[in-house]
Every structure is written in C-alpha cells, then in structure tokens.
Amino acid sequence: MKDCLLIIEDEKLLGLELKRFFTKQGWEIEWVETLEDARQVLLQQKIDPLVVLSDMNLPDGNGLDFLEAMRDKNIEGIEWLFLTGYGNIADSVRALRLGAFDFIEKPCELNRLSLQIEGATRSAKAQRRLLLETQSSHRKYSTDALLGNSINSKRLREMLKRISQVPFSSLVIHGETGTGKGLLAKVLHYSGRRAKQPLVEINCAALPHELLESELFGFEAGAFTNARKRHRGLFEQAHQGTLFLDEIGEMELGLQSKLLKAVEELKIRRLGSETEIDVDVQIIAATNKDLSKQVAAGKFREDLYHRLSVLAVHIEPLRQRLEDLDDLVPAFIGEFNAKSGKKVSSELCDETWRQLKDYHWPGNTRELRNVIERCVLLAEDDKFPLQWLQLSGKVEVENPATPDSAKHLQIPLDGSLSLQDMEKYILQRVLELTDYNVTAAARMLGSTRETLRYRVQKYQLKYP
Ligand SMILES: Nc1ncnc2c1ncn2[C@@H]1O[C@H](COP(=O)(O)OP(=O)(O)OP(=O)(O)O)[C@@H](O)[C@H]1O
Numbered sequence: 322m323k324d325c326l327l328i329i330e331d332e333k334l335l336g337l338e339l340k341r342f343f344t345k346q347g348w349e350i351e352w353v354e355t356l357e358d359a360r361q362v363l364l365q366q367k368i369d370p371l372v373v374l375s376d377m378n379l380p381d382g383n384g385l386d387f388l389e390a391m392r393d394k395n396i397e398g399i400e401w402l403f404l405t406g407y408g409n410i411a412d413s414v415r416a417l418r419l420g421a422f423d424f425i426e427k428p429c430e431l432n433r434l435s436l437q438i439e440g441a442t443r444s445a446k447a448q449r450r451l452l453l454e455t456q457s458s459h460r461k462y463s464t465d466a467l468l469g470n471s472i473n474s475k476r477l478r479e480m481l482k483r484i485s486q487v488p489f490s491s492l493v494i495h496g497e498t499g500t501g502k503g504l505l506a507k508v509l510h511y512s513g514r515r516a517k518q519p520l521v522e523i524n525c526a527a528l529p530h531e532l533l534e535s536e537l538f539g540f541e542a543g544a545f546t547n548a549r550k551r552h553r554g555l556f557e558q559a560h561q562g563t564l565f566l567d568e569i570g571e572m573e574l575g576l577q578s579k580l581l582k583a584v585e586e587l588k589i590r591r592l593g594s595e596t597e598i599d600v601d602v603q604i605i606a607a608t609n610k611d612l613s614k615q616v617a618a619g620k621f622r623e624d625l626y627h628r629l630s631v632l633a634v635h636i637e638p639l640r641q642r643l644e645d646l647d648d649l650v651p652a653f654i655g656e657f658n659a660k661s662g663k664k665v666s667s668e669l670c671d672e673t674w675r676q677l678k679d680y681h682w683p684g685n686t687r688e689l690r691n692v693i694e695r696c697v698l699l700a701e702d703d704k705f706p707l708q709w710l711q712l713s714g715k716v717e718v719e720n721p722a723t724p725d726s727a728k729h730l731q732i733p734l735d736g737s738l739s740l741q742d743m744e745k746y747i748l749q750r751v752l753e754l755t756d757y758n759v760t761a762a763a764r765m766l767g768s769t770r771e772t773l774r775y776r777v778q779k780y781q782l783k784y785p
C-alpha cells in the first residue's frame with residue numbers, strides 16, 4: 322500500500338506540480354483546494370494521510386486554524402507541514418506550538434521539500450507505532466487486569482477505579498515483593514488521564530545514587546567527566562505522563578531532598594545547568610519497606626514521605642487473600658498454555674489445591690506465577706502435575722512435642738513473632754544445627770543453596 326499525502330493548495334499550478342512530483346515519488350496523492358474539502362476527506366476518513374502539506378492562506382480560512390480544529394477532533398498520527406508565501410514569525414511560532422512538523426517559505430525547491438516530507442513521514446510512522454502500543458497497553462492494563470476475587474482485591478480494584486478518575490500528583494504503593502506493585506502502577510497509568518502520555522519507570526535500587534540522579538534529572542554536556550552530550554532526564558521524558566519510581570525506599574537521603582523539590586515545585590534542573598525546566602509529571606512510587614519505619618530510623622525524609630503518601634495503596638500479601646488463587650491459578654495456567662502450546666487443565670485435584678492454599682507464598686503472586694509456569698512446562702499430559710508443585714519451606718509447627726530433637730523447632734504462635742521473624746529464626750537455627758553448612762541447611766529446608774544464601778544476606782544472619 323502506498324503512503325498517502327494530503328495536499329491543501331489553492332494555487333492550481335503549484336498544486337498540480339506538487340501532485341505530479343510526489344506521485345512520481347511513489348505517493349498516493351489527495352489534492353484539495355479548500356479547507357472544507359480537506360475537512361471532508363479527513364473526517365469522513367476517505368483517506369488516511371501520514372503527512373498533510375498545506376498552504377497557509379486558503380480561500381475559506383487559515384491553515385493553522387484548521388490544524389487547531391483538527392487537533393480537537395482527535396486526528397492523530399499525522400504530521401503537518403505548512404507552505405507560506407509571506408512567512409511571519411508569529412505564524413511560525415504558532416505552527417510549532419500547535420505541533421506542526423515544519424513551516425516552509427515559498428518558493429521552495431521540490432527536492433528540499435521532499436527531504437522534509439521524508440522526515441515528517443518517519444515521524445508520523447513512529448507516532449503511529451506509539452499510538453498502537455499505547456492502545457494495546459490500554460487494553461492490557463485496565464483495572465480488570467488485576468485478578469482476584471478476595472474482598473481485598475475487590476476493594477483494591479474499586480479504589481483504583483476511583484483514583485484513576487482524579488488527577489493526583491503522587492501516590493505510594495506498598496506491598497511485599499511480588500504482590501503486583503509494578504502491575505498496579507501500569508494499571509494506574511493506562512487507565513488514568515495520562516494514558517496517552519509516557520510511563521517512564523526506574524528502579525531506584527538498581528543504580529548507584531550519582532547515576533540515579535543524572536538519570537532522573539538529566540545533565541548538560543560537560544556537567545561531569547563523561548557527559549559528552551546533553552541528556553534529557555527521566556523527569557523530562559515523562560513530561561505530561563507518569564514517572565514510576567520503583568523501590569523508592571532505597572533512595573539515598575541527599576537525592577530524596579532533590580526529588581521532594583522536584584515533586585513540590587514541578588521544576589527540575591539538569592546537572593550542570595542554571596535553568597529550571599517545568600515538568601508536569603505524576604509520580605507513582607513503590608516500596609516493599611514500611612516507609613514510616615524508615616522515617617523513624619532516619620533513613621527516609623519525613624517531608625517526602627508525607628508528600629508521596631497523600632495517596633497510599635497497600636497490597637496485601639498473597640497468603641492473606643488466598644481466595645485469589647481461584648482466579649490466579651487458572652489464569653496463569655491459561656497464559657502458559659498459550660505460550661507453550663500445551664493444554665494443561667485448570668481443573669486441579671483436591672490435594673493440589675490443599676498444597677497451594679497451605680503454602681505461605683513468601684514471593685507472593687510472582688512466586689505463584691513461576692510455580693505454575695514450571696508445572697505447565699513440565700506437565701506430561703493434560704493433567705496438572707502435582708509432583709512439580711514442590712512448595713518447600715513450609716513452617717513446620719505441627720509437632721511441638723519434640724522440641725529437643727534436632728529435626729524439630731519450636732515456634733511460638735502467640736503473635737510475638739511475625740512471619741518474617743519466624744523465617745529468620747528458622748534459618749538461623751537450621752544454620753546452627755548444620756554447623757553453617759549451607760548445602761546441608763538447604764537440604765533440611767527443602768530449598769537451594771542460592772535461595773539460602775540470598776536469605777542469609779537479606780536477613781543479615783550471623784555467620785561465623
Ligand atoms: N492481581 C494480579 N492479577 C494478575 N497478575 C498479577 C496480580 N498481581 C501480580 N500479578 C503478576 O505477578 C507478577 C509479579 O508482579 P509485580 O512484578 O507487579 O510485583 P512487584 O510487587 O512489583 O514485585 P517486586 O517488589 O519484586 O518488584 C507479575 O507477573 C504480575 O503480572
């Protein structure tokens with residue numbers, strides 16, 4: 322299919338010349354002589370041009386007014402180029418402000434014009450790709466993308482529906498690892514008012530803080546040793562959209578104060594620059610830490626905490642909304658069936674359900690998804706394979722009568738230990754019992770050495 326170019330030009334000779342020239346270059350040309358005709362072909366969608374090449378002064382009006390009117394009609398994915406006999410600065414400024422691709426003075430050499438049209442075509446195609454992506458994300462990340470029929474999940478969906486209707490400047494999502502914070506941020510963005518604008522994500526734990534700072538705020542050439550070119554930071558890239566700051570609890574205090582300033586004043590300054598730039602961004606921050614505790618420990622700025630948590634959303638751990646498994650498990654089986662071409666049934670036997678519901682899911686929905694993926698991939702027939710569930714690390718508290726035995730631990734169930742503390746306690750005891758032999762400890766816990774090492778680090782367990 323040929324790309325379509327709409328020419329709006331009332332000078333017959335020029336119109337004809339343009340039509341001939343661009344037809345030869347392989348374009349499908351629609352040439353109209355008035356704005357009314359242009360309006361007809363655009364609104365009735367008789368044609369779908371990538372580029373509009375328009376004269377400024379037409380018998381029935383001004384090209385820029387026309388562009389402005391078409392913008393309101395949601396005509397998207399088209400680049401506009403203006404040709405004018407008597408260019409003035411005010412017009413060219415207005416053209417650019419309205420988002421026109423360029424503003425060219427007549428007479429204009431055809432080969433040069435052709436280059437400009439090529440540039441405009443590339444840009445229109447890129448815009449259309451982005452529009453398509455946004456539309457598909459829009460469908461993919463509606464509030465219904467959050468599965469689960471527990472009371473908690475229903476409430477969460479209701480709350481999201483309400484929040485996404487209102488303009489908010491910042492919001493914090495709190496939840497253990499794997500509970501769906503990242504998914505929720507996408508849902509908030511794509512079902513909200515900024516859905517057509519960018520969603521820019523950064524994980525604050527993934528970069529050393531100097532780098533995080535230059536990523537967020539950008540820099541001018543020469544701001545530091547390796548800054549060869551100017552770099553627009555994520556705040557600027559997220560302009561009019563959403564900036565998602567994942568693991569905000571890991572951000573260093575100095576940077577927190579710069580972030581606070583940016584969030585409050587909606588102005589940023591690139592590193593090495595004197596000029597402030599206005600940015601219009603909505604901030605979504607996520608954390609698996611209890612920020613109020615971080616504040617109490619002096620690790621998180623109180624003012625930033627209050628600023629961000631004007632709206633706060635908490636996602637309960639999966640073990641506290643096990644009813645969600647009824648929706649999540651079949652959905653994940655379906656997803657991995659589709660990916661692997663298998664037909665594993667989502668009718669599970671009672672024992673499988675029992676094991677799924679008895680497990681305490683420290684890795685939450687992500688862990689569940691991974692477990693289901695493994696089961697679907699390893700299934701030999703259409704039956705869900707119980708043997709691949711392998712839900713290990715369950716807290717054994719069934720036999721407190723034999724506390725002295727080396728194979729048993731006694732754990733108080735009077736609320737004095739949180740699950741995390743229990744896990745920590747178990748790990749510490751098993752390591753002591755095995756004389757800090759990680760392989761033996763892993764075997765005892767039905768886990769792997771890698772997992773164990775990770776947890777030892779995570780809980781900073783004593784290790785001789
Ligand atoms: N309610 C839900 N419905 C469907 N899928 C979900 C739901 N919650 C989480 N998931 C899925 O679980 C996986 C983990 O979610 P996500 O990455 O958003 O968690 P997270 O809280 O950001 O984890 P982390 O703290 O490790 O970054 C993703 O594949 C996500 O799509």
Ligand SMILES: [Mg+2]
Binds near residue numbers: 502567
């Ligand atoms: Mg995440």
